[in-house]
Amino acid sequence: MSCECGRATATTRAERKTLRIALVLNATMFVVGMAAGLWAQSNGLMADALDMLTDATAYALGLMAATRGIRFKQYSARWTGATLMLLSVGIIGDVVRRFLFGSEPLGTAMVGFSLLSLCVNVTVLRMLAKYRGGEVHMRASWICTRADVVANFGVLASGLVVLATGWRYADLVVGVAIAIYVAKEAAEIWREALNPAERSSALSER
Numbered sequence: 001m002s003c004e005c006g007r008a009t010a011t012t013r014a015e016r017k018t019l020r021i022a023l024v025l026n027a028t029m030f031v032v033g034m035a036a037g038l039w040a041q042s043n044g045l046m047a048d049a050l051d052m053l054t055d056a057t058a059y060a061l062g063l064m065a066a067t068r069g070i071r072f073k074q075y076s077a078r079w080t081g082a083t084l085m086l087l088s089v090g091i092i093g094d095v096v097r098r099f100l101f102g103s104e105p106l107g108t109a110m111v112g113f114s115l116l117s118l119c120v121n122v123t124v125l126r127m128l129a130k131y132r133g134g135e136v137h138m139r140a141s142w143i144c145t146r147a148d149v150v151a152n153f154g155v156l157a158s159g160l161v162v163l164a165t166g167w168r169y170a171d172l173v174v175g176v177a178i179a180i181y182v183a184k185e186a187a188e189i190w191r192e193a194l195n196p197a198e199r200s201s202a203l204s205e206r
Helices: 002-040 043-065 070-101 107-131 136-165 169-193 196-205
Strands: none
Touching (some): 002 043, 002 136, 043 136, 070 169, 136 169
């Protein structure tokens, strides 16, 4: 029994260390990304930066949940999913605003920041990969980061299109695509959080 408790404690410490690093990286990238998005007039960049903020929130919730019971971890994952869904709605609203009032996104800034953001998110995703089949709060963090990586590729592609052609609507198209994908990830997190006890039992039997 003491061996099992010691192993669980070590796992919890490792989870918390990973989440703390991920939280600092994403909070920093949110500030940098929002500044870049406002300067570059890019919906895609701002959506990506807001996704970073959502991830930072998910990591903070995960930190609080790490030493709590299964019910708290379930609520933590649900809040993460709800935050992602709100983000999706906000992105769509900004796309509509920029479509109606116009914008001139800067392709160079979009490409530069998306590459930096991609490096950060791939690093965090690799750190969280070992927990992807674990408890619900850690899986929610992994799903959020996976969504960021996909968003980074989308912003990079739209930045290259804007840079090569000047077609500003590429930025808006990617903004809508990111919003849809984020909503899908939110739904997945909610499904995962419905009954984490059963999921943990199934994983332990494998």
